[in-house]
Amino acid sequence: MPLEFKLNPSAQRKNTIDFLKAGLYKVSPLGYYGEFGGAFIPEMLYPNVEELAEKYLDIIQDDGFQKEFQSLLHDYVGRPTPLYPAKRLSEKYKAHIYLKREDLNHTGAHKINNTVGQILLAKRLGKTRIIAETGAGQHGVATATVCALMNLPCVVYMGEVDMQRQAPNVARMRMLGAEVRPAMSGSKTLKDATNEAIRDWINNPSDTHYIIGSVVGPYPYPDMVARFQSVISEEMRKQLIEKEGNELPDYVIACVGGGSNAAGSFYHFLNNDEVKLIAVEAAGEGVASGHTAATTVVGKIGIIHGSKTMLMQTEDGQIEEAYSISAGLDYPGVGPLHAHLFKTGRAQYLNATDEEALQAALELTRLEGIIPALESAHALAKLKDIAFKPDDVVVVCLSGRGDKDMETYIKRLEI
Amino acid sequence: MNRINHLFQQKGKDILNIYYTAGFPQLNDTLTILENLQQSGADMVEIGIPFSDSLADGPVIQESNQQALKNGMSLHLLFHQLKDFRNVIHIPVILMGSLNPVLQFGMENFLIACKNTGVDGVILPDLPVSEYENNYRQIFESAGVHCIFLITPETSEERLQKIDDLSTGFIYAVSSSSTTGKEKDIQKQSAYFQRLGNEKLKNPVLVGFGIKDKNTFEAACQYTNGAVIGTAFIKALQAAGDIENNIHQFVNGII
Numbered sequence: 217m218p219l220e221f222k223l224n225p226s227a228q229r230k231n232t233i234d235f236l237k238a239g240l241y242k243v244s245p246l247g248y249y250g251e252f253g254g255a256f257i258p259e260m261l262y263p264n265v266e267e268l269a270e271k272y273l274d275i276i277q278d279d280g281f282q283k284e285f286q287s288l289l290h291d292y293v294g295r296p297t298p299l300y301p302a303k304r305l306s307e308k309y310k311a312h313i314y315l316k317r318e319d320l321n322h323t324g325a326h327k328i329n330n331t332v333g334q335i336l337l338a339k340r341l342g343k344t345r346i347i348a349e350t351g352a353g354q355h356g357v358a359t360a361t362v363c364a365l366m367n368l369p370c371v372v373y374m375g376e377v378d379m380q381r382q383a384p385n386v387a388r389m390r391m392l393g394a395e396v397r398p399a400m401s402g403s404k405t406l407k408d409a410t411n412e413a414i415r416d417w418i419n420n421p422s423d424t425h426y427i428i429g430s431v432v433g434p435y436p437y438p439d440m441v442a443r444f445q446s447v448i449s450e451e452m453r454k455q456l457i458e459k460e461g462n463e464l465p466d467y468v469i470a471c472v473g474g475g476s477n478a479a480g481s482f483y484h485f486l487n488n489d490e491v492k493l494i495a496v497e498a499a500g501e502g503v504a505s506g507h508t509a510a511t512t513v514v515g516k517i518g519i520i521h522g523s524k525t526m527l528m529q530t531e532d533g534q535i536e537e538a539y540s541i542s543a544g545l546d547y548p549g550v551g552p553l554h555a556h557l558f559k560t561g562r563a564q565y566l567n568a569t570d571e572e573a574l575q576a577a578l579e580l581t582r583l584e585g586i587i588p589a590l591e592s593a594h595a596l597a598k599l600k601d602i603a604f605k606p607d608d609v610v611v612v613c614l615s616g617r618g619d620k621d622m623e624t625y626i627k628r629l630e631i
Numbered sequence: 632m633n634r635i636n637h638l639f640q641q642k643g644k645d646i647l648n649i650y651y652t653a654g655f656p657q658l659n660d661t662l663t664i665l666e667n668l669q670q671s672g673a674d675m676v677e678i679g680i681p682f683s684d685s686l687a688d689g690p691v692i693q694e695s696n697q698q699a700l701k702n703g704m705s706l707h708l709l710f711h712q713l714k715d716f717r718n719v720i721h722i723p724v725i726l727m728g729s730l731n732p733v734l735q736f737g738m739e740n741f742l743i744a745c746k747n748t749g750v751d752g753v754i755l756p757d758l759p760v761s762e763y764e765n766n767y768r769q770i771f772e773s774a775g776v777h778c779i780f781l782i783t784p785e786t787s788e789e790r791l792q793k794i795d796d797l798s799t800g801f802i803y804a805v806s807s808s809s810t811t812g813k814e815k816d817i818q819k820q821s822a823y824f825q826r827l828g829n830e831k832l833k834n835p836v837l838v839g840f841g842i843k844d845k846n847t848f849e850a851a852c853q854y855t856n857g858a859v860i861g862t863a864f865i866k867a868l869q870a871a872g873d874i875e876n877n878i879h880q881f882v883n884g885i886i
């Protein structure tokens with residue numbers, strides 16, 4: 217099936233403002249990418265989600281919004297992030313390997329691109345209270361950060377299990393003034409934190425904006441978050457012209473939890489079929505082990521968090537618990553755009569085990585002096601599996617830094 | 632005639648509809664509870680299809696879902712338990728649950744199974760009205776199974792009219808935006824019930840979410856056709872003592 221979405225003819229533009237305006241990837245009026253997406257929400261959420269769907273494009277395409285968004289990305293987040301030519305990594309894998317340094321963003325991951333966008337949107341919607349879910353804690357920290365900046369109260373739901381795994385991020389959120397509420401239901405990880413955030417929103421529909429952390433959830437979230445994250449690939453194109461004289465690489469590689477750093481990394485290449493897009497899911501202990509988060513391998517189409525997409529579920533349609541060593545990747549679904557890219561074959565979905573990710577993290581640390589987040593290490597882990605040609609230009613999205621994972625690295629790598 | 636329509640024709644007022652979760656507290660309680668509800672005078676029953684991640688439910692119903700799943704409940708098993716229930720049950724029975732288990736079962740298979748066992752209606756809170764209209768309306772209608780939609784105080788007038796047009800059984804009014812089992816201000820609820828009473832809808836209205844005892848039930852019945860009780864009944868099922876006794880006591884405390 218060909219990609220349904222066509223490049224807007226006016227898309228040859230030079231900055232985010234114009235890219236956002238161009239709206240490269242048209243999602244259908246009911247929020248579908250092919251057969252995936254939609255807004256499967258109870259009536260209680262309908263007014264909120266409808267308000268968002270009706271207003272989000274007008275708001276984010278507004279010049280005043282864009283001005284504020286761009287200046288915060290530049291002055292506060294520290295964008296553009298470098299596109300670093302990784303010399304020793306390139307020597308090892310015999311290709312031109314670049315790292316898109318999202319780890320150098322304020323708060324240490326790509327997540328803040330989205331939270332800056334959504335907090336500005338929430339203010340324009342007149343919302344006075346912010347809620348969010350978090351897995352690794354990176355999105356929670358990024359949300360708590362922009363709430364401190366904008367002086368808005370913030371409640372972050374986090375699985376009880378994840379609160380233990382990612383204790384430093386819990387402390388950061390609290391220091392930033394956010395209330396961290398443990399999600400105690402189900403598997404006590406990201407999917408349960410997301411359930412709790414949605415339930416909070418149902419109970420507080422008028423004053424609260426829910427800042428979802430990935431390209432998941434009911435329409436318009438998947439499209440909105442992809443637009444905010446698309447700054448990643450927009451910068452890649454410009455930086456590749458400077459570095460390689462060609463804005464199109466041969467490969468873009470990114471890890472996928474819900475899929476926001478991958479969606480942002482792929483966004484402006486989606487219509488350039490010559491660019492191979494590689495998404496890397498967490499295999500956990502192996503795709504057949506029963507302890508995995510490789511949704512496109514073991515999942516089926518269904519409904520999770522208001523979206524029709526690929527998800528891990530039982531025969532009976534119960535959502536299964538995902539497992540990965542990395543708390544940011546153990547989500548039992550993928551965003552609907554990814555389900556569509558998978559189904560159409562526009563992107564290729566690979567996976568990396570816990571062990572491969574750990575080794576890739578150590579390798580990057582020793583070759584380039586960069587300690588990556590465990591999530592990002594899954595993307596790096598696939599460099600060894602792809603047969604590059606010596607001239608291939610390869611961009612890996614280094615979605616975050618490894619500070620939050622030190623405890624795991626110390627334990628598992630016996631450092 | 633569908634039993635739901637028949638009930639509203641026979642008894643337009645003070646309809647008591649009780650919700651409980653299939654396979655809870657014990658796997659094989661589903662039918663026992665249904666029989667006791669009918670005996671004790673409930674007008675209609677909603678049986679919950681357990682789901683791991685129900686978004687619209689508060690902690691009490693969530694936990695009953697988890698327990699039911701732990702007990703081994705599934706949609707296949709539920710239809711098996713309901714195979715011959717029409718030999719003893721004459722009141723309307725509705726299945727309520729999240730969309731995903733139904734989609735995995737297959738919407739068409741699900742509706743055929745509803746029809747064959749004698750289930751009169753279905754509530755799928757996360758099935759959007761537009762999806763129903765575009766993709767499922769016909770198979771519901773040909774199975775003769777009602778799709779029941781939720782409304783809230785924030786549902787716009789235009790949307791309310793559309794839901795009224797699409798509805799064939801009754802409309803399920805949630806008294807304020809919330810998950811199930813929240814404490815609510817009865818005064819504020821009453822104003823909404825009154826507003827609904829004045830809407831001149833073609834379908835009857837039952838109120839749910841936050842109805843828990845005689846007081847709240849009567850407040851709801853004053854302006855609408857009746858009410859649904861869920862969380863409070865699940866708590867009664869969990870209480871110490873004989874489950875059949877608890878059911879009769881609970882219903883007798885309401886009507």
Ligand SMILES: Cc1ncc(COP(=O)(O)O)c(C=O)c1O
Nearest residue numbers: 354473474475476477544591616
């Ligand atoms: C550093 C990092 N990378 C990736 C992810 C995965 O999320 P997504 O797939 O939305 O990019 C997370 C999530 O917490 C993260 O913290």
